[in-house]
Amino acid sequence: MDEIEMRFQRLCREELSYLRGGVFRIVGNAADTDDVIQEALLRAFRRAGSFRGDADLRSWVYRIAVNCAFDLLRERKREAEAGRQYAETASEKDEKTEKRLAELEKAVSELPELYREAIVWGCLADLSGSEAAARLGCSENTLYQRVFKARQMLKKAMTQKEVAR
């Protein structure tokens, strides 16, 4: 195993469960989640020489993973929600909330990259604010600002949809 492969092995060991946590919440099943993460890692591997350090590589993987996940979502849009296997929750499913959630998901997928990843890693995954910021290669403060801006965009998009309805 050469030096680059060692780096990727470290990355896998340290980050896999966090990556899975975020990507799963987008694509909705374990198999697709692993595919997406593998794709992101492979893309990083192909350009392994161009990263300055481990942190650089790590943020890149976190970024690409979100892109790949939403790409997958878009690809299977037509096949509806067949791929999703979320746990049935005890709370009763009211249709209005479900619809809102679907709209929110769409709005998130349409956010610019920077804000989309802020929402995914900052709000949805199992990472604290400082952990997420470190992984995205920015300060905690910057991350909060991005999340704030992202929320504003989401609110706006959702309001427009409400009006359209």
Next chain:
Amino acid sequence: MNDMLLDGLLTQWKTERAPRPGDFSSNASFERRFFTAVRIEKQKRPRKAPRPSDLVNLIRKLRPAFEPSERVCASFSLPPAAMAASRIHCCCSAAPGLIGGLFDDAPVPGSAPVFDTEEYKTVGERPFVAVTTNPLSTFGADVDSAMYANLRRMVLKEDRLPPPEAVRLEELINYFGYDYPQPEGKAVMRPHFASGAAPWAPERRLLLIGVQTPVPDREKLPASHYVFLIDNSGSMDDVFPMVREAMTALAGNLRSGDKVSIVTYGGDVRVLLEGCSDVSTVCEVIAKLEAEGCTPGGEGIQKAYALAEKHFIPGGNNRIVLITDGDFNVGASSEAELVEMVKAKRDTGIYLTVAGCGMGNYKDNKIKMLANKGNGNAFYLDSMREAKRVFVHGMTGNMYALARDVKFQVEFNPAQVFAYRLLGYELRDMTDRDFSDDKKESGTVGQGQQLTALYEIIPADAAASVKNAAVPKMPPLKYQTASASGSEELLTFRIRWREPQGKKAAREEAFSVPGLPPEDENWNWAAAVAEAGLALRSSAFAPAASLKHAAKQAQQHLGEDPSGDRAEFLLLLRRAAELSR
């Protein structure tokens, strides 16, 4: 929508969609899988890092005109055509900086250039033409979209920019659907005009000519006989599952009276199904398809035509659907022979659709040429989505011919237009007199299809301000005056076409455009796509065209976009803009 509601939704998303403990396999098994993939990646990636001497030899072979002393220096600034000829376009266009690295003896880590064997036909750009000397512009119909899917593969899946010569503007523009008015009554085609300031050069106008054919009633379409000619050679291995899916989807859309034959060519040419009209049998045969052997392509095509003739449906839609990566490497495979054969069959009323797929081995030029000569169209299947788009959603237009040898001619009024330039359609170039010559073949247009052409024009009143545009200087003509001067008309647009079958004489229609038509949403979108295409081609005529600006425009004019195609293009543009930085 307020903060509280948003908070609630986000929390719900986070908690309800969390993975359960048992969902995932162990970290170790993920790791194992990943490193297997890495090993495969390593095997196929760097191939052989070429030494400087290899490259010099290659260039020497391909460009005998170079002086020996010039060779190495010249290769830093080879024109795109020469880059294409030496087949190193992949690394050259993706990262111009790498070229220097090629000449160091030690390969730069992580940047070993990949020689790929994909081939593209090099097409030069059309220049501006002065209306006083050349008032007519003639081109053949072309509604292929093979290049777009190929572009998507490179940018979104392989993280690289396409070589400039792989970008064909007309295909890019025609990939998208537009909102053109339907033809009225029995009219076969209806043109639509729009114009506005060219985004990359505001002093020039960008003129859109869109043609719409009537959307057919599916029930009234003639019966079809499809001969699927499937390349199941080893090189197709990766894409076979997709091919199977695409065909199953099409088989599901067959109507009673339709027939299917299936021929494969891999190790040898085999007829799996002949004139069958039972959908379940068709699906069964499709399910058993597998990739094997090498490729005697020519023989397969002969067999397919023989079957098509045997089960010919008079007055129906008789079509061969060739699915291949174009790597005809055994048998009668010289391009000339194949083309001659396909050409000889074009008057029999049998059409040829070519669907290209696969990576690395993909031979774009061969596929496109076959389709053009065989009265058909070409597609590139890069994903299940594209396969369905071509075989299912676009079936009427792509599979049912409405008119053939469709030619367009625009006559510009010199009193209104100083010079013009047609964007794209380089492979469909025609001389002006070919327009009325019915022996000169041209492209086919299907039912419910759209065709869009863009002209960049320099208005007569702006001629002085654009002296430096690349309009070739001509001596002022002594005896020709702008005869129509005084006329307010901008241009006359003529369409000429023949019935899909038979030898009936061609029909012709002319439409005059009174003045510069206004902008509309169709134009806005087409202009953004054109700008992107010009930027990807690094067009000499539009140095100001930028991917970033195109993306911005595209975002503003997404429109309804029911198919999601436009949104996807936007994504592609943003990625390409990042890659080009």
